[in-house]
Amino acid sequence: MNNFIKASAALALMTITACTNNGIDDSNSVDLNAPINGSTSGLLSDQASPAYFQQSIGDRVLFLVDQASLTDEARSILAAQAGWLASNPAYSAVIEGHADEQGTREYNLALGARRANAAREYMISQGVAGDRLKVVSYGKERPLEICSEENCYAKNRRAVTVLSSDLTG
Amino acid sequence: MTNPLLNLLLALVTAVGTLVGAAHAQDGPLRIEITEGVIEPLPYAAPDFVPDSAAAAETAQQLTRVIAADLSGTGLFREIPASAHIGQVQDFAAPVQFADWKAINAQALITGGVTVSGNKLTVRFRVWDVFAGKELGNGLQFVGTTDGWRRMAHKVADAVYSRITGESGYFDSRVVFVSESGPKNERRKRLAIMDYDGANVQYLTDSSAIVLAPRFSPTGDRVLYTSYETGFPRIYVLDVGQVKRRVLESQDGTMSFAPRFAPDGKTVVFSLAEGGNTDIYSMDVSSGKTKRLSSSPSIETGPSYSPDGKQIVFESDRSGTQQLYIMSADGGAATRISFGQGRYGTPVWSPRGDLIAFTKQSKGRFHIGVMRTDGSEERLLTASFLDEGPTWAPNGRVIMFTRETKGASGRSALYSVDITGRNLRPVRTPDGASDPSWSPLQK
Incomplete structure (x- = not known):
């Protein structure tokens, strides 16, 4: 008697064709991180330039550990950012919220969203139209500083206002 | 009909807190003794x-x-x-x-x-x-x-x-994860899938956009994940066999992330951030109709269904720090289940229904742990600079997770550990790796 149980597991293996491109390439991908370094066009002496915005006004505000409330320093920077946007109506901005690495990934996404939104709300309170300010959170995905010490973490807990002169949609 | 070896070997863990005992060679048939000692x-x-x-x-x-x-x-x-x-x-x-x-x-x-x-x-x-x-x-x-x-x-x-x-196995299974390369501040991420043991790695996306936290459907044929391909985090669903993907959730001005399938494979639960506030929603996959399940000014994220689909465990900072809660799958009132010292996140319900795996942060360390669904019998299985994101083996006996090392050269890798905290092992991947999701057993 054949006591083999014929479990003819067909084992038709899933074939997964390696995918190198999902139709997204440089031509249609929007790297919102790049402008931190990439959009600083114009002379620093030109107060209407993004370079002036970034370096003289300051394009970022920092947060305490696991906090999204704005410090006094953050408020004054955001007020100055709002003033710049008032004088330069051709620009819109995306505010990027970031967290340091001391947290779980999804919580940090939510925390970054809180931070970006706190900055946005303050700028709106300073007169910037809400439709000129979008928010995005990167959580802990895009640290600026890569050490695992508080001096790096302090710089990573940030909301960065990234200017765009032709933001659509 | 009794089979001697069924008695004799590895009765494994029949209840939380009961550790596997040693299999001793004795006179007569082998027998397992349930002890709290180290397993032989x-x-x-x-x-x-x-x-x-x-x-x-x-x-x-x-x-x-x-x-x-x-x-x-x-x-x-x-x-x-x-x-x-x-x-x-x-x-x-x-x-x-x-x-x-x-x-x-x-x-x-x-x-x-x-x-x-x-x-x-x-x-x-x-x-x-x-x-x-x-x-x-x-x-x-x-x-x-x-x-x-x-x-x-x-x-x-x-x-x-x-x-x-006497337990079902978990070897004929796959893991979908995020393959990572490049330095910490310019990390490139792409989705990859492999056998549970690290063999047969295949890539499912390129690294042109950040991708996060893929999660298998209950039948293993689809994967939910979060991608920044539009510039904003959005949830996508990918057909594993055909590598086709489509955006599942896309409301202008919002961000969506942390998706997971319901056990029926027809519903997805996820987080949506709008106006800085993150809450939990469910969506019917075929109609795209969404339902809001939590409504609170705090952060609600990391939702995971019970195996019967009736409840959802999630994390919230409504008490002031990240803690774990359980609510009905229809939303509404939630019961807090984590009360230890520290912060609790990324809860995942065991496929057996008996345990919830989580990430805990306490005193500057990260742990993977398990607790009963009422929050009792919390047990930490690991400790390191940064452990997070547990996923269950199909038989509910082993957990895989992400471990990241400290410092400028910090790198992510996958590890597995059994639910008694023994047998911590790295899972070999070609590059850095994070956010594993373990498939069901393949048919």
Whole structure:
């Protein structure tokens, strides 16, 4: 008697064709991180330039550990950012919220969203139209500083206002 | 009908907090003693399966090695190497010479035969209780194609594991994860899928946009994940077989992330951030209709369904710090279940329904832990600079997670640990790796 149980597991293996491109390439991908370094066009002496915005006004505000409330320093920077946007109506901005690495990934996404939104709300309170300010959170995905010490973490807990002169949609 | 080995071996954990005991060689049949001591892995022998032709020799040898790697990799079994064998199995059909295997104290013996005919591969095997001098269960045969030999090996190992422990196995399963390369501040991420043991890695997306936290559907045919391809985090669903993907959730001005399938595979639960506030929503996949399940100014994220689909465990900072809560799958009031010191996140309900795995942050360290669904019997399984994101093996006995090392050169890797905290092991991946999601057992 054949006591083999014929479990003819067909084992038709899933074939997964390696995918190198999902139709997204440089031509249609929007790297919102790049402008931190990439959009600083114009002379620093030109107060209407993004370079002036970034370096003289300051394009970022920092947060305490696991906090999204704005410090006094953050408020004054955001007020100055709002003033710049008032004088330069051709620009819109995306505010990027970031967290340091001391947290779980999804919580940090939510925390970054809180931070970006706190900055946005303050700028709106300073007169910037809400439709000129979008928010995005990167959580802990895009640290600026890569050490695992508080001096790096302090710089990573940030909301960065990234200017765009032709933001659509 | 009682099978001696079922009593004797590895009764595994039948309740939380009950640790697996040692399998002692005793007079008479083997028996497991449930203790809280350190387990003594069960010694077994797996001589190379016998090829029926020269063409089958290499496959037979590789297949046997994968079976042994699966079994020994559990930490529950210890292979007695071929160099210590006294007897040889040269004919799968010939009677087993138990004395030869008793002499080297092999308590279990696995014998097999391999036939290759064209691209057709047939594997037969038997499991023997050496000291009882009996076969454990019946011989079993798998038929497939030669390029599927690894899956055949995993299926054999699952059957052996299952016969000896009385538990279902987890070796014929896959893991979808995020493959990482590049420095910490410019990390490139792409989705990848592999066998549970790190073999057969294939990439599902390119790295042009950040991708996060893929999660398998209950049948393993689809994967949910978060991608920044529009510049904003959005949830996508990918058909694994065809590598087709579509955006699942896309409301302008919002961000969506942390998706997970319901056990029925028709509903997805996820987080949506709007106006800085993150809450939990569910969506019917076919109609796209969403329902808000939480409504609170705090952060609600990391939702995971109970296996019966009736409840959702999630994390919230409504108390001031991240803690775990359970609510009905329809939303509404939630009950807090985590009360220890520290922050709790990324809860994942065990496929058995008995436990919830989580990430805990306490005193500057990260832990993977498990607790009962009422929050009792919390047990931390790991500790490191940064452990997070547990995923359950299909049998609910092993957890895989992400471990990231400290500092500027910090790198992510996958590890697995069993739910008693033993057998912590790295899972080999070609590059850095994070956010694993373990598939169900393959059919």
